[in-house]
Amino acid sequence: MVVGIKDSFKLIGVMIVSCCAVLVCTLFLNYSLDLAAVEDLIVEGQARIFYEAQKMTCQVVCGVTGGCLLITSVILLCFYSKHYIDTHRKELGILKALGYSNLEIARGFGIFGLSVLFGTAAGFLGAVCLMPAFYGTQLEGSLLPEMKAQFHPSLLVLLVLLPGVLFSVLAVLYAWFKLRTPVQTLLRGKIEEGKKYKNTKKELPFLQELRRGTVRQRKVLVFFIAFAAFCYSAMVQMSVRMEEFASAMMAVMMLLIGLTLACVSLLLAVTTVIHANTKTIAMLRVFGYSATECSKAILGGYRLYAWLGFGLGTGYQFGLLKIMVTVVFRDLEGIPDFYFDIPNFFMALVSFGLLYELAMYGYARRISKISIKQVMLE
Numbered sequence: 001m002v003v004g005i006k007d008s009f010k011l012i013g014v015m016i017v018s019c020c021a022v023l024v025c026t027l028f029l030n031y032s033l034d035l036a037a038v039e040d041l042i043v044e045g046q047a048r049i050f051y052e053a054q055k056m057t058c059q060v061v062c063g064v065t066g067g068c069l070l071i072t073s074v075i076l077l078c079f080y081s082k083h084y085i086d087t088h089r090k091e092l093g094i095l096k097a098l099g100y101s102n103l104e105i106a107r108g109f110g111i112f113g114l115s116v117l118f119g120t121a122a123g124f125l126g127a128v129c130l131m132p133a134f135y136g137t138q139l140e141g142s143l144l145p146e147m148k149a150q151f152h153p154s155l156l157v158l159l160v161l162l163p164g165v166l167f168s169v170l171a172v173l174y175a176w177f178k179l180r181t182p183v184q185t186l187l188r189g190k191i192e193e194g195k196k197y198k199n200t201k202k203e204l205p206f207l208q209e210l211r212r213g214t215v216r217q218r219k220v221l222v223f224f225i226a227f228a229a230f231c232y233s234a235m236v237q238m239s240v241r242m243e244e245f246a247s248a249m250m251a252v253m254m255l256l257i258g259l260t261l262a263c264v265s266l267l268l269a270v271t272t273v274i275h276a277n278t279k280t281i282a283m284l285r286v287f288g289y290s291a292t293e294c295s296k297a298i299l300g301g302y303r304l305y306a307w308l309g310f311g312l313g314t315g316y317q318f319g320l321l322k323i324m325v326t327v328v329f330r331d332l333e334g335i336p337d338f339y340f341d342i343p344n345f346f347m348a349l350v351s352f353g354l355l356y357e358l359a360m361y362g363y364a365r366r367i368s369k370i371s372i373k374q375v376m377l378e
Helices: 012-037 046-087 089-097 102-139 153-178 183-188 206-217 219-245 248-276 278-286 291-328 342-368 372-377
Strands: none
Touching: 012 046, 012 102, 012 153, 012 248, 046 089, 046 102, 046 153, 046 219, 046 291, 089 102, 089 183, 102 153, 102 248, 206 219, 206 291, 219 248, 219 291, 219 342, 248 278, 248 291, 248 342, 278 291, 291 342
16 A cells, blocks of 8 residues: 555654643543542532632533644644645556546545544653643642542553554545545646636736745645744743743643644744745746745745734733633632733733744745756756
8 A cells, every 4th residue: 555654654743733732631531530520529618619619610621722722633634644745646547547446546545534542642651641640730729629640541542542543534535525636636746736816907026926836825824834933933922821820730731732733833834835936946946046945935825824823823812811810710819910011912922923933034044955957868
């Protein structure tokens, strides 16, 4: 079969996103289950209010964080599956010409579920290792009774095994859908062209039109770049306030997860854009365009979406913390007032701008090193 086990390891983005999702959800779901076990020991008053607030926090964190990362994992899996089909069209066409049905070929894509299984397993093991410290910070200074983390087999099934099976099925179904292409088209190795856009406005200069066309041809990469900026903006700003509202451990964990997701998403998107436009870059170099001009034409169109993602991340973290303080912890004493942290916002804004432009400069250097001769000989 064309798809092998090694191919599943190429889905590093899916592994990391699923690992982060399961890490967070395992910590809070396990804590929520252990909280429910000691509910009868909690008396009325501030202890009961704190208990209810902790339960709602677990629900909000698992629902929001787990939900967002689940959607991201699905998009990543579909993107990798489509990319694999596009880069192996001739091999897949030969299999269809030999009499294999779409479903028989698509079954091989089930191995992509291994990437999710590896990621969820790593996240679950990481949560188990962090569990004692997490419980210590959650219960420190609270009125809740002492409790130790208990192992819940249901979480192992729900968060590790079941996602691996479901994502394998999803990969098979998506591949089956995308393989409904004539054999001749697959054998020619041509990728299906997207919709043609009518130019109703004044014709743009060549490089500007190339920049717009690059963005239009690969819209899913707009999501990844915006998601990278979203993660950086939300997690960096939230981690600064999290030490005040929760604990230093939560702040560090949130910061590390946010930076990891941001770096992985940006790396995936930009490297894919450059790889898909290698021949275009080579032709631009042949016609005398500089590496800077090539970089602006290929990557410049995504800058606006990166800043939009940053803005959405800022609104997300503000709205989530506002809900937590004014709704979840409204009856709990000692909770500080929540406000929009302007210095924190500008710190995140400036640092993101510097890091993003530094990354773009690095990729511009990479573009300048593309071998024109090697590309032309392919």
